[in-house]
Amino acid sequence: MxxxxxxxxxxxxxxxxxxxxxxxxxxxxxxxxxxxxxxxxxxxxxxxxxxxxxxxxxxxxxxxxxxxxxxxxxxDIEEILRLRGENKLLNSMVMSFAGKAVHETVGGWWTGWKGEKFLTKKAAIMSLIVKVKSELK
Structure with a gap:
């Protein structure tokens, strides 16, 4: 333990x-x-x-x-558990927001924030998240 x-x-x-x-x-x-x-x-x-x-x-x-x-x-333990719950909620909110910010094109590609093309929705979302994090620094 x-x-x-x-x-x-x-x-x-x-x-x-x-x-x-x-x-x-x-x-x-x-x-x-x-x-x-x-x-x-x-x-x-x-x-x-x-x-x-x-x-x-x-x-x-x-x-x-x-x-x-x-x-x-x-x-300490109560704070860790509270922060884990908050982190889980924030992650789901970010994924929800990011999922709405990317779009599938007619050709099956996914476009990101500035028109970049990605093979998967997940790749487009992750690119968006990386860019948002860098903007927040």
Whole structure:
């Protein structure tokens, strides 16, 4: 699952984040990650310790784990899923628009924006999309 970023895998990670100790998490004493009412609060509930028996930089590991608390992970995953949905919608709108901007000629060719000829409708649409992208830069 670590490298699986499909929508289904992300939704499974959302479920895991909901079951974990809720944050925010803070890098507290030494190499310990805990929850606190505020960053300044000295009273923390330990989530995990990265110091004993762990390899690497335990301070850096604790800081990274604290920055990846369930609320942060949930927000990131929800944003990814939202952006994927928005991207899908925008792509379909672009394809719809571009499909209306190309025309089939009597000879079976497809003409694009400035009269170029293409063998397929898809090639004409892709040419149009490339030109639109360059105009938007």
């Amino acid at each position: 670590p490298n699986n970023r499909s929508d289904a895998a992300l939704r499974e990670r959302l479920k895991l984040a909901e079951k974990a100790t809720q944050g925010p998490w803070y890098h507290t004493l030494a190499a310990i990650v805990g929850t606190k009412k505020s960053p300044e609060d000295n009273d923390a509930t330990c989530i995990c310790s990265t110091e004993w028996g762990c390899s690497g930089d335990s301070q850096a590991n604790a800081a990274y784990i604290a920055a990846s608390s369930p609320d942060v992970v949930r927000a």
